[in-house]
Amino acid sequence: MKIGILGSGAMGSGIAQVAAQAGHDVVISDTSKEALDRSKSKLAKVMARLVEKAKITAEEASETQTKISYVTGIQDFVDCGLVIEAIIEKLEIKQKVFADIEAVVSEDAVLASNTSSLSIASIAASCEKSERVLGIHFFNPAPLMPLVEIIPAIQTDEKIVNAMRALITGWGKQTVVAKDTPGFIVNRVARPFYGEALRIYEEGFVPEGPAGFASIDASLKQLGFRMGPFELMDFIGNDINYAVTCSTFEAFYYDPRYKPSLTQKSMRDAGWLGRKSGRGYFNYAEDVEKPASVASPSLVENIGWRILVMLINEAADALYLKIASRDDIDLAMTKGVNYPKGLLEWADEKGIQHCVDTLDNLHTEYHEDRYRCSPLLRRMAKNSETFYGSEEM
Numbered sequence: 558m559k560i561g562i563l564g565s566g567a568m569g570s571g572i573a574q575v576a577a578q579a580g581h582d583v584v585i586s587d588t589s590k591e592a593l594d595r596s597k598s599k600l601a602k603v604m605a606r607l608v609e610k611a612k613i614t615a616e617e618a619s620e621t622q623t624k625i626s627y628v629t630g631i632q633d634f635v636d637c638g639l640v641i642e643a644i645i646e647k648l649e650i651k652q653k654v655f656a657d658i659e660a661v662v663s664e665d666a667v668l669a670s671n672t673s674s675l676s677i678a679s680i681a682a683s684c685e686k687s688e689r690v691l692g693i694h695f696f697n698p699a700p701l702m703p704l705v706e707i708i709p710a711i712q713t714d715e716k717i718v719n720a721m722r723a724l725i726t727g728w729g730k731q732t733v734v735a736k737d738t739p740g741f742i743v744n745r746v747a748r749p750f751y752g753e754a755l756r757i758y759e760e761g762f763v764p765e766g767p768a769g770f771a772s773i774d775a776s777l778k779q780l781g782f783r784m785g786p787f788e789l790m791d792f793i794g795n796d797i798n799y800a801v802t803c804s805t806f807e808a809f810y811y812d813p814r815y816k817p818s819l820t821q822k823s824m825r826d827a828g829w830l831g832r833k834s835g836r837g838y839f840n841y842a843e844d845v846e847k848p849a850s851v852a853s854p855s856l857v858e859n860i861g862w863r864i865l866v867m868l869i870n871e872a873a874d875a876l877y878l879k880i881a882s883r884d885d886i887d888l889a890m891t892k893g894v895n896y897p898k899g900l901l902e903w904a905d906e907k908g909i910q911h912c913v914d915t916l917d918n919l920h921t922e923y924h925e926d927r928y929r930c931s932p933l934l935r936r937m938a939k940n941s942e943t944f945y946g947s948e949e950m
């Protein structure tokens with residue numbers, strides 16, 4: 558099957574590489590000739606590096622490159638069985654291009670969007686055959702990240718969902734199916750990792766500035782996370798992370814659980830965007846040493862656990878609201894953001910009652926809806942159930 562990719566930016570180029578390496582002919586289209594040229598030369602560099610590291614042979618490298626053609630229009634999508642859109646994150650523009658693409662492709666071609674934040678239903682609504690539209694959400698960088706979220710809209714035909722899941726699994730990815738709701742699985746469940754860490758900082762449980770950020774990071778690394786929230790926000794970029802938080806907050810009708818942080822807003826306002834600007838929560842100048850980060854057992858117990866239980870609550874609520882299955886929620890967080898363990902598995906290990914008690918204590922202390930315990934956790938605690946004790950979940 559020939560694959561069409563619209564948009565040759567970071568994501569489109571990465572997805573094109575994955576599809577070509579899986580043996581497909583790929584046509585990648587972009588309105589910008591410069592973006593196409595950049596994409597082509599970047600792929601050449603990536604391929605050369607893989608050959609150098611003996612990950613692929615020189616023949617495989619040149620075969621992958623010859624499988625991809627670069628064009629500025631969409632006419633060449635005519636014989637594609639699947640077109641994946643990865644252009645600018647603006648609904649009206651995506652709706653327009655989906656309608657344009659539908660006019661070019663065959664009756665049975667599938668159309669997918671790689672959007673991180675827009676509703677698939679609203680994109681699908683721009684097509685006459687909206688049942689052939691779904692979300693196929695890769696993570697950045699697409700060739701390296703193992704997870705892909707498959708998102709059916711309410712209009713999507715189930716047969717297409719199953720076929721696309723099988724196709725993408727065949728590309729060597731681990732797929733999970735997520736309901737068409739803000740943040741899908743990963744970007745929704747991960748919110749407290751940042752939000753609760755910022756809240757704890759703002760409440761003054763740790764010293765002001767980098768030393769405080771480093772101790773919160775340390776308390777999570779001690780629990781097995783590869784990076785702490787502040788290091789990770791600096792890595793992602795505070796502008797990007799803040800924008801995702803704001804759009805999630807809005808999309809959830811201002812649920813206080815997703816409330817953005819003024820501390821992060823100041824970082825964004827100051828241009829302290831993280832690694833890319835040389836300064837964020839930490840200073841990345843060569844002559845500045847990063848504060849030592851060792852977490853005391855009580856810091857891990859109080860801060861690390863408070864953030865972890867908020868993540869567990871979010872994962873449990875995602876299951877409760879049927880955003881995805883138990884296994885897909887745990888897989889998404891371990892493969893999409895490298896969590897050391899699935900959050901529901903972690904909840905079992907910590908004890909469901911302990912999770913409920915911690916959340917209830919927070920709720921009693923703050924009287925804020927932010928700390929409401931998921932009804933699923935409460936029900937499970939009452940019935941002495943565990944996530945992995947009941948196979949049908």
Ligand SMILES: NC(=O)c1ccc[n+]([C@@H]2O[C@H](COP(=O)([O-])OP(=O)(O)OC[C@H]3O[C@@H](n4cnc5c(N)ncnc54)[C@H](O)[C@@H]3O)[C@@H](O)[C@H]2O)c1
Nearest residue numbers: 564565566567568587588589592643644645646672673697
């Ligand atoms: N960057 C990430 O980490 C990430 C991760 C997952 C999903 N996404 C999603 O993937 C999509 C693309 O993100 P990106 O980071 O690759 O963006 P990008 O800005 O790197 O690239 C977008 C490309 O689309 C092209 N383009 C814009 N409008 C177009 C049009 N009408 N027709 C054809 N080409 C057009 C631009 O010229 C540009 O080359 C977005 O929907 C984003 O939400 C991004």
